[in-house]
Amino acid sequence: MRIMFVGDSMTIGSAGDLTWRYRMWQHLNASYGGPYKIVGPRKELHEPAADAPVSLDYGDPDFPERARAHLAGWGEGWQHMAPLIKDAVRAGKADTLLISLGLIDLGFYTDAEQTTQNVRRFLAAAREANPRVRAVLLPVIPNVRALADPAFAAEVERFNELLGKTVADLDAPGSPLLLASHPRDWDIDGDTYDGTHPNASGEHRIAAAFADAMHQAWGVGEPYAGRP
Numbered sequence: 001m002r003i004m005f006v007g008d009s010m011t012i013g014s015a016g017d018l019t020w021r022y023r024m025w026q027h028l029n030a031s032y033g034g035p036y037k038i039v040g041p042r043k044e045l046h047e048p049a050a051d052a053p054v055s056l057d058y059g060d061p062d063f064p065e066r067a068r069a070h071l072a073g074w075g076e077g078w079q080h081m082a083p084l085i086k087d088a089v090r091a092g093k094a095d096t097l098l099i100s101l102g103l104i105d106l107g108f109y110t111d112a113e114q115t116t117q118n119v120r121r122f123l124a125a126a127r128e129a130n131p132r133v134r135a136v137l138l139p140v141i142p143n144v145r146a147l148a149d150p151a152f153a154a155e156v157e158r159f160n161e162l163l164g165k166t167v168a169d170l171d172a173p174g175s176p177l178l179l180a181s182h183p184r185d186w187d188i189d190g191d192t193y194d195g196t197h198p199n200a201s202g203e204h205r206i207a208a209a210f211a212d213a214m215h216q217a218w219g220v221g222e223p224y225a226g227r228p
Contacts, residue, residue: 002036004097005070008072009074010141011072013046020198020202022063022067038069077101081122082121085129089129102140102159103141107152111155134176143192178217184208185205211224
């Protein structure tokens with residue numbers, strides 16, 4: 001199994017973070033009995049002082065470099081990743097994508113329908129690189145803006161509906177797609193440090209959403225055990 005994490009600021013993480021990618025790595029080490037590799041063209045964290053992905057200051061210095069690979073970026077969404085995914089899958093020989101995207105798209109770039117079209121572009125490009133690639137897609141987690149902006153909250157809800165329909169429409173036996181459940185018991189105050197980005201508790205909940213989906217649908221590993 002060759003896993004690639006794909007995401008925005010919630011996935012790349014900021015200097016000093018552990019990230020949910022780290023939590024997933026720990027989970028796989030503890031529960032997955034087969035060989036696996038984490039692949040991707042990037043390994044850095046976002047550095048706020050430089051406003052650029054130039055930090056390697058992970059919260060655990062023992063997080064090995066080989067497990068830090070990803071395709072994630074601060075401020076990047078489906079429209080940014082769709083042109084990159086084919087080359088990234090091909091170069092990394094990725095066969096399993098764990099994807100958390102959409103909040104930044106809806107917040108700054110595209111509406112729900114346009115974002116859904118970029119999801120389709122992304123998946124088509126990934127399958128061009130590997131016709132048997134499989135993917136788990138996380139619905140957009142409403143952030144603090146959604147609490148104060150009803151129109152934005154409605155757009156998030158609309159996109160999540162369209163994402164579910166897209167996954168059902170494009171799912172195929174040779175290239176399966178899963179829609180993960182919303183992270184269980186997610187609480188904006190308790191699971192983020194700023195109303196959007198996950199703290200330690202939030203990292204565990206996001207990792208659990210992916211891990212449980214993979215276990216239930218594909219028999220990968222065990223149910224997530226590192227819950228907060």
